[in-house]
Amino acid sequence: MTLFNRPIISTYLLLSTCLTLLATLFFEDGSAQGNLLVTPVRVIFDGQKRSEDLNIANLGKDSARYVISLIEIRMKRDGTFEEINEPDSGQAFASKYLRFFPHSVVLAPNEAQIIKLQVTNTADLKPGEFRSHLYFRAVPDENYPLTTKNENDSTGIQVKLVPIFGISIPVIIRSGETRGSVRLSDITVKADEKQGPFVSMLFNRFGNASVYGDIEVSYISPQGRTTQVALANGVAVYTPNLQRLIRIPLTNKNDINYHVGKLKITYTAKTSKESEQLAFAEVPLK
Structure with missing residues (x-):
């Protein structure tokens, strides 16, 4: 919202x-x-x-x-x-x-x-x-x-x-024929002194249709353990916009080190009958 x-x-x-x-x-x-x-x-x-x-x-x-x-x-x-x-x-x-x-x-x-x-x-x-x-x-x-x-x-x-x-x-x-797709780019992870860690990313929309879906961000530790660290529902990029900048706060826990491991980001459109993955990215942390 x-x-x-x-x-x-x-x-x-x-x-x-x-x-x-x-x-x-x-x-x-x-x-x-x-x-x-x-x-x-x-x-x-x-x-x-x-x-x-x-x-x-x-x-x-x-x-x-x-x-x-x-x-x-x-x-x-x-x-x-x-x-x-x-x-x-x-x-x-x-x-x-x-x-x-x-x-x-x-x-x-x-x-x-x-x-x-x-x-x-x-x-x-x-x-x-x-x-x-x-x-x-x-x-x-x-x-x-x-x-x-x-x-x-x-x-x-x-x-x-x-x-x-x-x-x-x-x-x-x-x-008529309408289609929208998304590619994620410019993904960065930073820490704010007041609000804690967050991930920012650029949504690049292609086609002649708007896109709408949910963003899930997971942290993957060096040992391969996966933890969900953010969820944003109902994220849209409406026509005629070709780009939208997104910033999402990340879970701030002592056992999660955002300088090692990697983040997995999925953007999924969900309906009452099915789900469609619109975009996916994995980002090494350093």
């Missing part, structure tokens, strides 16, 4: 005495955040598949309203995200080929709702991959107290932060 910050989206001046700023958090690849759970964590339409049922659930103790929309996102080389309005070169949006219902829901505590997602206008699809993100945004309670009286403030101007939580999941349409 990748966290990224969206710029402040709304500013309210209430009776010239209270300034309220709304900040929004996004989570790529879906998960539970702000008492909201969304499954599945991504949707891919390929072949004859034309619809998908999404489940959203309110895990909180209070009723909540969620607004659903389609947004466009750019992935940067370091894996962070930013919202965009125009596609980058080689990028195609899926939003104009998608429809969903409902567009907003109110959920009681522990209540769930099905969101219907469909592909439309398929006759207009050109070969390649199209991507947009379905964004689930929590709407603040209208009864939230926006003003409080501060007797010590002669100006009467106060600032209150109201967090708005959201989850975005990628929705990908693949038309």
Whole structure:
């Protein structure tokens, strides 16, 4: 799961005495955040598949309203995200080929709702991959107290932060022949004084499709003993990006010496039916 910050989206001046700023958090690849759970964590339409049922659930103790929309996102080389309005070169949006219902829901505590997602206008699809993100945004309670009286403030101007939580999941349409592959390069192991040892690597993507999978890092001692030292699930490289720089913390144990032996790194795509190894590398340590 990748966290990224969206710029402040709304500013309210209430009776010239209270300034309220709304900040929004996004989570790529879906998960539970702000008492909201969304499954599945991504949707891919390929072949004859034309619809998908999404489940959203309110895990909180209070009723909540969620607004659903389609947004466009750019992935940067370091894996962070930013919202965009125009596609980058080689990028195609899926939003104009998608429809969903409902567009907003109110959920009681522990209540769930099905969101219907469909592909439309398929006759207009050109070969390649199209991507947009379905964004689930929590709407603040209208009864939230926006003003409080501060007797010590002669100006009467106060600032209150109201967090708005959201989850975005990628929705990908693949038309015609699409294929993505990965090669790992620039693998280095270093130690940070505060955060401990970590491995960094460069994902090099090839083809006309995004890739998505789990990274497993194992330490192999000089005696041949293998120990899992890192696991990162749901790592993606989206089109049109050709590279993504990954940094993963490693287990810091006294019986593991990252100056001898070697690291084994595997990048695997998993589905409900099978697993496919997308990339593999072994790196001698020194």
